[in-house]
Amino acid sequence: MSRQPPAPPRGRPRSFDMDAAVERAMGAFWSRGYHGTALPDLLRATKLSRGSLYAAFGDKHSLFLLALDRYIADAVARMDIELASSREPLDGLRAFLAGYVDRTSGASGRRGCLLVATAMELAGQDAEVGRRVAGFFKAMEARVTDALSRAKTAGQLADGVEPSSAAKILVCFVEGLRVVGKTAPARTASQATADALLDRFVR
Numbered sequence: 001m002s003r004q005p006p007a008p009p010r011g012r013p014r015s016f017d018m019d020a021a022v023e024r025a026m027g028a029f030w031s032r033g034y035h036g037t038a039l040p041d042l043l044r045a046t047k048l049s050r051g052s053l054y055a056a057f058g059d060k061h062s063l064f065l066l067a068l069d070r071y072i073a074d075a076v077a078r079m080d081i082e083l084a085s086s087r088e089p090l091d092g093l094r095a096f097l098a099g100y101v102d103r104t105s106g107a108s109g110r111r112g113c114l115l116v117a118t119a120m121e122l123a124g125q126d127a128e129v130g131r132r133v134a135g136f137f138k139a140m141e142a143r144v145t146d147a148l149s150r151a152k153t154a155g156q157l158a159d160g161v162e163p164s165s166a167a168k169i170l171v172c173f174v175e176g177l178r179v180v181g182k183t184a185p186a187r188t189a190s191q192a193t194a195d196a197l198l199d200r201f202v203r
Contacts, residue, residue, distance in 0.1 A: 018056060021046040026067035030114040033121055034064055065128060071114045072136050083143055089150040090202060093170075096144070097194040100174040104181030105190050113178035141171050148201070161201045173197055 028037050028045040039050070039060065046053060057063040082096040083089075104113075115136060123130040141164075148163035157163070177190060 016048065016052070016056075021048060021053075021056070022063070022066045022070050025063050026070050026114070029064055029067050030071070030111060030117075033117060035121065037064075065132070068114070068118060068129065068132055072132060075115065075136065076139055079140060079143060083147055089147040089154070090156055090198075093144070093147050093151075093198060094195075096147075097170070097174065097198060098191065100177050101187060101190045101194055104177045104185075105187035106184055112182050113175070116175055116178045137171060137175075140174075141167050144170050151202070156202055158201060158203055166201045170197070 024045045024047070025042055028041050032041060037060075039053075042048075042060065042063065043050060043053060048056070053063070057066065078099065079096065082099045083092040085095040086092050115133060118129060119133045123133045144167040145163045148157065148161075148166050151157050152161070152163055157166075173194070177194075180190075
């Protein structure tokens with residue numbers, strides 16, 4: 001069961017923005033990783049005292065889970081916007097792929113993806129983290145499958161292409177881009193690869 005941060009003491013309202021503190025903690029974890037982020041790093045990032053941080057969030061792990069939840073919520077919201085950017089499902093998929101290319105090319109890709117980094121660092125040993133990572137990938141796959149299914153209904157997919165199988169390939173591709181992005185690839189090369197992959201599935 002996911003641990004929840006303790007409730008604040010009665011009669012002592014917090015004098016800081018918890019959402020902003022989680023956002024700043026997310027940045028620290030994103031830059032350093034879970035194990036690489038020490039308490040002093042979190043205190044500097046959140047601008048909280050040790051007592052305030054522990055009173056609000058419980059411990060480092062609980063704060064990390066909140067930061068990871070924030071990152072996942074932002075990623076899912078962005079994905080929904082990209083996939084719904086056009087009434088044509090294939091155009092939405094192209095926008096979705098282009099968004100990943102933008103975020104993983106050149107200097108912008110150097111920090112990588114908090115989710116991918118967390119999966120590699122913790123998912124095999126932390127059940128709560130593992131559930132979150134798996135849940136995100138399932139959500140992504142479901143959304144891409146839905147877009148491909150709508151494209152198939154519209155007669156836009158090549159014969160024999162199954163939306164669920166194609167979605168798995170596209171999800172693996174975009175998450176692979178996150179890793180390759182650490183090498184700062186040229187955007188044009190990444191975009192050409194994304195276009196070529198999607199074109200294999202369409203008429």
